[in-house]
Amino acid sequence: MNRISALFLTCALAAGTALADQSKPNIILIISDDHGYSDYGFMGNRNVKTPHLDRMATGSQLYTRGYATPVCSPSLASLLTGKLPHEHGITGNDLASARNDGPRKNSSRSPLAQRLLGNSLMLPKALSDAGYLTFQSGKLWNATYKDIGFTHGMTDTAGRHGDAGLEIGRKGMKPMFDFIDEAQQQQKPFFIWYAPFLPHTPHNPPAELLKKYQGKGLTPAAEKYFAMVEWLDQICGEVDSQLTNRKLADNTVILYLADNGWDAELGTKTKRAKLSPYELGIRTPMFVRWPGKVTPHRDEETLASIIDFAPTILKIAGVSPPDDLPGLDLTDRPAMTARKSVFVESYTHDIQDLAKPEKSLMARVVISGWSKLIIPGGVKSDRPHASAPEELELFDLKSDPLEKTNLASKNPDEVSRLRAIQDDEWKLP
Secondary structure (H helix, E strand, O other): OHHHHHHHHHHHHHHHHHHHHHHOEEEEEEEEEEOOOEEEEEEEEOOOOOOOHHHHHHHEEEEEEEEOOOHHHHHHHHHHHOOOHHHOHHHOEEOOOOOOOOOOOOOOOOHHHHOOOOOOOOHHHHHHHOOEEEEEEOOOOOOOHHHHOOOOOOOOOOOOHHHHHHHOOOOOHHHHHHHHHHHHHHOEEEEEEEEEOOOOOOOOOOHHHHHOOOOOOOOOHHHHHHHHHHHHHHHHHHHHHHHHOOHHHHEEEEEEOOOOOOOOOOHHHOOOOOOOOHHHHHEEEEEEOOOOOOOOOOEEEEEEHHHHHHHHHHOOOOOOOOOOOOOOOOHHHHHHHHHOEEEEEEEEOOEEEOOOHHEEEEEEEEOOOOEEEEEEEOOOOOOOOOOOOOOOOEEEOOOOOOOOOOOOOHHHHHHHHHHHHHHOOOOOO
């Protein structure tokens, strides 16, 4: 091969690589924060207005029976690693022995970040290594965006919640849109971690939104909360509009879930929503919108899990997931509909021992079909931020979606069946 031919081949291969990178879909993961599973128009709520999320859900593969963990840091860790808390090690928000309230500089990683980074997968790093430009905004717990492997981000000190990252949405969207422009200029596919601090407290919505919910018979707490939900919806609509304006909508995948639940009227004053193993604490709709690739479909029966997002995103990006990931591809309908069970773990807000998750365990949950078993974990409700069941609880979610009637004493065979399924997933030491 002469020099001219070799040069031509090299240029052709380089061009082919650039074209391949551009052909990869962009990916945006939206994670709402402290959001009740029914608090959307598309989930049947008549109090709140969510037209943008409704439209996205209608154009997506939607699972209305998705399950996360009941508090944020373990949920975010599950999204980053594709594993449940007893495997990835982040069972709560802070260490009970030394609450991590202060920010840390990039060079000093918290014990929680060190534990998290010991997992086989860090989703942003895997995508960055695959040629994506990756951007972190919103909540990121006790780590910096660089720690987690993002190429770009807003959280550059490692404290609670995510410092400057929390400004996204509440103080405008410019950092995200600037990042999209940079990715286009570099002709690179992009991944965006969009975890706005919404509708999370403080519930301080814009006045014009709050007015829409006043005078309709709602409690003051519900008025503010629903206005926050609509604020989130407006910002998600702004993201969607920018994709359309930049002619990126057809090649951008949007995935959505909430990190945990919420009670519109009672917030954390109830023991059956956030921080609890009950439906109001752990259930969330989950959807994937991929125009031309994923057929829109509403599924009100199939069980989906937070651990499904990592393998789904990796496969969308053309990356093979690690062998130890237990989740499924949300776009693989045969695999999803064949699933029999999902699992949830509920822990105290503060971590007692990073090496021993059972020391903070309030409950293990197994959901098989429409049967749900809650198994007490040994931690009692007198612990701070704890919401623990005192006995085995069995519910038929089809007839009793708000878990009012415990069937455990009447159906010991079903309790035994579900407990065996749970023990096969994680048997306590």
